Amino acid sequence: MGDTSPIPLTFRLVSGVALVILLTPVLIVVLSGLNSGEYLTFPPQGLSLKWVAGFFTSPIFLPAFLFSFGLATVTTIISTILGTMAAIFLTRSRSRAREVLRGLFILPVVLPGVVLGLALYVFFAWTKLGLAGSFPGLLIGHVLVTMPFVIATVTASLVDFDLSVEDAARSLGATPLQAFTKVTLPIIQPGISAGTIFAFIVSFGQFELTLFLATPDMQPLPIAMYTSLRYAFEPTAAAAGIFAICLVTISTLVTSRLVNLKKLLRRR
Amino acid sequence: MAELALSEVHGRRTGGRRLRPTLWWLVTPAILFFVLFFLIPIASLFAISFDKGAQGVITFQGNLTLDNFARIFTRSLYYEAVWRSVWLGATVSVLCLIIGYPLAFVIARTLRPGAALLLTILVLASMQLDMVIRLYGMMVLMGDNGLINTALMKVGLISAPLPLMYNSFGVIVGLVQVTLPFMILSLVGAIKSINPSLEEAARSLGSTRWHAMRTVTWPLSLPGVYAGTLLVFALAISSYVVPALMGGWKVVTLPIHIYQQIAEVGRWQFGAAIGVVLFGTSLLAMAVYILALRRQAGGRM
Numbered sequence: 294m295g296d297t298s299p300i301p302l303t304f305r306l307v308s309g310v311a312l313v314i315l316l317t318p319v320l321i322v323v324l325s326g327l328n329s330g331e332y333l334t335f336p337p338q339g340l341s342l343k344w345v346a347g348f349f350t351s352p353i354f355l356p357a358f359l360f361s362f363g364l365a366t367v368t369t370i371i372s373t374i375l376g377t378m379a380a381i382f383l384t385r386s387r388s389r390a391r392e393v394l395r396g397l398f399i400l401p402v403v404l405p406g407v408v409l410g411l412a413l414y415v416f417f418a419w420t421k422l423g424l425a426g427s428f429p430g431l432l433i434g435h436v437l438v439t440m441p442f443v444i445a446t447v448t449a450s451l452v453d454f455d456l457s458v459e460d461a462a463r464s465l466g467a468t469p470l471q472a473f474t475k476v477t478l479p480i481i482q483p484g485i486s487a488g489t490i491f492a493f494i495v496s497f498g499q500f501e502l503t504l505f506l507a508t509p510d511m512q513p514l515p516i517a518m519y520t521s522l523r524y525a526f527e528p529t530a531a532a533a534g535i536f537a538i539c540l541v542t543i544s545t546l547v548t549s550r551l552v553n554l555k556k557l558l559r560r561r
Numbered sequence: 562m563a564e565l566a567l568s569e570v571h572g573r574r575t576g577g578r579r580l581r582p583t584l585w586w587l588v589t590p591a592i593l594f595f596v597l598f599f600l601i602p603i604a605s606l607f608a609i610s611f612d613k614g615a616q617g618v619i620t621f622q623g624n625l626t627l628d629n630f631a632r633i634f635t636r637s638l639y640y641e642a643v644w645r646s647v648w649l650g651a652t653v654s655v656l657c658l659i660i661g662y663p664l665a666f667v668i669a670r671t672l673r674p675g676a677a678l679l680l681t682i683l684v685l686a687s688m689q690l691d692m693v694i695r696l697y698g699m700m701v702l703m704g705d706n707g708l709i710n711t712a713l714m715k716v717g718l719i720s721a722p723l724p725l726m727y728n729s730f731g732v733i734v735g736l737v738q739v740t741l742p743f744m745i746l747s748l749v750g751a752i753k754s755i756n757p758s759l760e761e762a763a764r765s766l767g768s769t770r771w772h773a774m775r776t777v778t779w780p781l782s783l784p785g786v787y788a789g790t791l792l793v794f795a796l797a798i799s800s801y802v803v804p805a806l807m808g809g810w811k812v813v814t815l816p817i818h819i820y821q822q823i824a825e826v827g828r829w830q831f832g833a834a835i836g837v838v839l840f841g842t843s844l845l846a847m848a849v850y851i852l853a854l855r856r857q858a859g860g861r862m
Contacts, residue, residue, distance in 0.1 A: 304667060307659075307664070308663045312664065314660065316687060321702055322697055332706070379587065397595055401599060404843070407839075408836040409599075412605060415605050416602035416605045419605060440594075495689075498689065500802050501799070515692070515694075519806070523806070531697060538690060541691075548685075
């Protein structure tokens with residue numbers, strides 16, 4: 294049997310190792326947040342919801358969680374609008390600038406987050422527009438790093454879009470706007486939704502870029518967790534982590550329903 | 562070439578391009594945003610890195626000099642950090658490839674679509690989860706009083722905690738955890754695009770499974786291997802949070818130097834110069850990647 298199976302046994306074993314590496318830290322965070330003791334021991338001392346309750350009264354982690362949620366929401370709205378428009382251009386225009394723009398729009402992902410954060414900080418300090426240490430400044434950084442994900446997912450769904458459907462609507466008397474909102478938008482909507490979720494998650498978990506742009510009054514969750522982790526293991530932080538894990542798991546499941554993941558992988 | 566130009570002119574005349582002449586307005590906001598908040602800031606960073614060092618001064622003085630870069634490459638503290646970052650990045654890339662290839666192969670080739678989807682979701686979810694949260698888990702696991710050490714001591718296998726963290730080993734494990742999903746996702750697409758019948762043909766002609774894997778599947782998956790390695794390398798050398806938490810300030814890499822120069826010493830010019838070196842290293846890796854792809858493609862590219 295083993296020999297006819299398409300996957301060698303060694304590969305199955307190493308795959309198991311890879312899954313353990315990927316999932317163990319997540320499991321440990323969940324256990325730490327639900328553990329009744331201060332420290333997670335082996336074997337665990339018992340289950341308790343006190344750290345979860347502690348998270349809801351925490352003066353640090355609850356505001357940080359809510360701040361991250363708000364920041365990610367605003368970031369996502371701006372990124373989705375700008376990114377979707379750009380993706381439509383990238384798939385429909387025949388201009389030669391297209392390839393250059395495609396490269397430009399992917400660059401923020403390639404550029405080290407620390408370098409981008411520093412560059413924005415220097416720029417904000419030079420221009421004196423009041424962006425340094427401000428919410429709009431932080432927002433600008435997050436839009437930069439999330440837009441590439443929106444552009445990639447929406448482009449992937451637009452590549453398969455049959456333009457003649459829109460042309461048919463136009464020839465039947467629809468205005469360009471009507472043709473777009475009534476015909477194109479509903480068809481590419483799953484791609485846009487997936488891009489939206491990607492953008493939200495990337496913004497919510499963004500650390501390196503945020504390092505230079507956050508201030509003590511504007512602390513997103515990753516920064517708050519990092520600051521507390523430098524001194525001690527705060528089980529309340531793990532409880533906050535549980536909520537973040539739920540958020541990511543749900544959004545990944547939703548994404549997998551919205552877009553054909555296989556298709557997305559093939560385009561990478 | 563001339564033919565191509567001609568057909569372009571022809572296309573323009575027949576109005577093929579003019580069907581949707583108003584498309585540019587769609588991309589203009591994004592372009593403006595990127596020029597103003599991406600290209601100009603990066604240019605500012607380059608400018609300040611060539612400016613004469615002045616502690617606590619962030620404004621551009623215009624005293625152009627190469628001193629900041631000379632300092633990086635003449636002081637062992639800094640050039641060793643460059644070397645350390647590159648070495649860590651390379652090690653992590655190779656480890657991710659060894660650990661990630663089999664799982665990518667399973668996802669690409671499993672005959673059960675449900676299993677492939679489940680594994681993909683697991684990989685995607687672990688990639689998207691906030692790094693700091695995952696590092697929390699790693700630290701609880703690998704610290705001196707962490708789960709691994711206490712369990713081993715309880716069983717009596719060791720008498721003193723193993724140094725799993727606050728050293729290069731801890732940083733490497735942390736970086737592998739964080740970057741592995743990117744390697745796997747880069748490989749899945751590449752392996753999927755290889756027709757399984759090629760491998761079957763090799764095997765029916767008497768090749769062993771490993772021989773077929775080495776001479777057929779592996780060479781054909783090289784584009785994905787290169788892409789994944791590049792991505793992991795770039796992510797690993799630019800990570801701040803992993804060496805900071807898993808290395809406990811003892812494994813000093815380029816991003817840590819950048820942050821210290823800015824936040825602790827206020828040397829903006831020098832911090833920016835280290836940033837430029839880090840960016841340059843990423844670009845160099847990308848150049849190597851493109852060269853490798855070209856060589857692999859032979860005359861086809």
